[in-house]
Amino acid sequence: MLLPLVLPSSALVLGDLNTYYGWWDPLCTTTSPGAENFINWIEAQHLELINTPGIGTFFCTNMSRESVLDLTFATQDLAGKIEDWQVLPSLGSDHHGLLFAIQAPSTNAAHGAYATAQPPKFNTQKAD
Structure with a gap:
């Protein structure tokens, strides 16, 4: 499903990708079918692995x-x-859950480099 996609310059790809491969699981003894195609796509998209290799998630x-x-x-x-x-x-x-933080760009009030986004407000009185 991912292979035909071309990602924008700032993108995350994360989830249960259900692929066994030695890059992220050094103790893995089998490689999933299609893993090489996935690796080629990762390289073509210039993606970096954020996981700490070998740290279990399942x-x-x-x-x-x-x-x-x-x-x-x-x-x-x-x-x-x-x-x-x-x-x-x-x-x-x-x-297991995955948790990480993404640094926000520093604001430069003098130059107005970034506007502060307001979170959406929800009417919880209408919630079911």
Whole structure:
């Protein structure tokens, strides 16, 4: 599904990509079918792996160790702005949560470089 996409210069690709590969899971003994096509796409998009290789993101009780299936990639200009990537293992799922921060561009009030965005307001009285 991703392979035909051409990403913009600032993009994140993350989720349960369900692909076994030694780059992000050095203890992996098998490579998923189609992984090479995925790697070629990652390289063509100039994506950087944000995960810490070998840090598990998925675990079931029938497994001997955690595997790395949930991945975070970023384009080069965005990758340098990502900080504190971590795995949250206790969310009640066999997939661990991924948490990270993205540095906002510094505001330059004197030059008006960036406008401060207002978060949308929701009428919670109408919520079901």
